[in-house]
Amino acid sequence: MLELFRNPKNLGKIKDADASATAGSLACGDMITIYLKVDEKTEKIIEASFESYGCAANIAASSILTELIKEKYLQEAWKISWKQVSDELGGLPSIKLHCGILAVGALRRAIRAYYKNRERPEWLPEELTPEERQALEEEELMNILGKKMRAVSTKPSEKEV
């Protein structure tokens, strides 16, 4: 994992990417953007990259995920779970699982973005998948936490039982 932090694979923006998407936010302290370049005919991912504002585990998770999906069909990439990402890294500690969740969330968003102006294939569910919802929940949780903490920090608080 440290090696991937030190020498991440697929780091940086793809200028003429066919799709890109971000999960997380600056406020929650974790943010991943995934870029995809896709072969129009075969729907195979020819190039994948990422940028990350986050901890070392976050960078490693994004790096390994972009490795995993290279040369894969979008349909196959869609199926990758955060569990797989975690396993690939030798098991993310539980406190860092959300890093894997965010990375997969960003990837699925990017795949959806790819089909935004194209016909939606059958394998791509209309509804959000549990993993996408998890990424959303993760973001919401942190936003709520953010608001709560902000409220606490800006007004004198009286805590009562």
Place this chain on the structure above:
Amino acid sequence: MIGNLSSNLRALIEAHGRPEREVYLDLENSGLIFEEALNELLKSYRESGYGHPSITHKPGWSSLELLLEAKENLLSFIKARDGEVVFTHSGTEANNLAIMGLAKATPNRRKIIISSIEHLSVKFPAERLQELGFRVMEIPVDDEGFVNLDYLSDQIDEEALMVSVAAINHEIGTVQDLRAIADVVRDKDPETIIHTDACDALGRTPLDFGKLEIDIASFSGHKIHAPKGVGALYVRDGIKLEPIIHGQLSSQSLWPGVENIPSIAGFSKAIEIFRENFDNYREKMKNLRDILIGGILSQIDDAFLNGPRGDRRAVDNVNVSFLGCEGEALTVELSLRGVYVSSGSACTSRTLEPSHVLLAIKRPYEIAHGSILMKTSPLHGEKDIEYALGQLVKAVERVRSIAPKGVV
């Protein structure tokens, strides 16, 4: 499972290789002992402090002598005219004893007042008491961490059990005006007890408990380059506390068990060293602090200092935020370069919330996540600080290069 984890750790440590220099600046979280304090600990284990100080034999009396000397040493360093010192197993334990022990001894007063930037070893016991029916009031601070005295004054009444404000804040180095705080409290209600967590103040700022109207104060050994796992609580005469842990009688009424005499002897030695070199050390820490802060702010874009400046800031505290540079990643990057620091980022707090101190001084989330905490010490030299600065410049650049552009 543990085998797996420890082999991962081994790989992690070995991946560091041999950095050009190693500079340990994470003194907030521990590390670095005075050689003389370590020798004192060893001598005590081997010769003079292995016996139980309340048993009637020579090794016992010898241990008791060390224990009493250590108490005298601390009392004289903080210029206390009366009162007692009870040694505990940590600063955390001292804070718990102060708060829980007071609540047990005076159950008819139900309000506990702490500042919103207290160390978790003050905040959490207060919150525990809240679950038991006490009320906890958090006093807001300004954007440099100074407590709002008007708000404090409004909270003091005959319901108030205690006020607890750290003499120096552990994260942003705010040197509180303890005298003004005590005046405000005494003015409204002379019975309200005043506690200060002085773990980070000992040796960094002059403490004069002969003049200060402070009733209880906590100290921690490893914050002054003494052994870990030893702390102390100063309790003024006339203040009633109950022990919070129970067991076999010791020579100290507020703390049961076998006193850790060797660590206490090491603590006492470190106190002596700080007392003898007080002005000198303060000057040195401040000089190194200012080199580091000045260098960071002039050489790194979008860097912000958290906490006050100049003499209102602890002589050793450097807390800076780098926009667009996540703090935990920066601690790892710096570790690979031999510079050891900690961060207020959510990722290092193990709760996914950034530091409550940075949020209390109204730092935006982005700034809290990108914060780095370092402390200078008498054990550092200018070369160490210059090295750390050089590596910091490179590390911030690298971590920023990974982030999505447009973040800064």
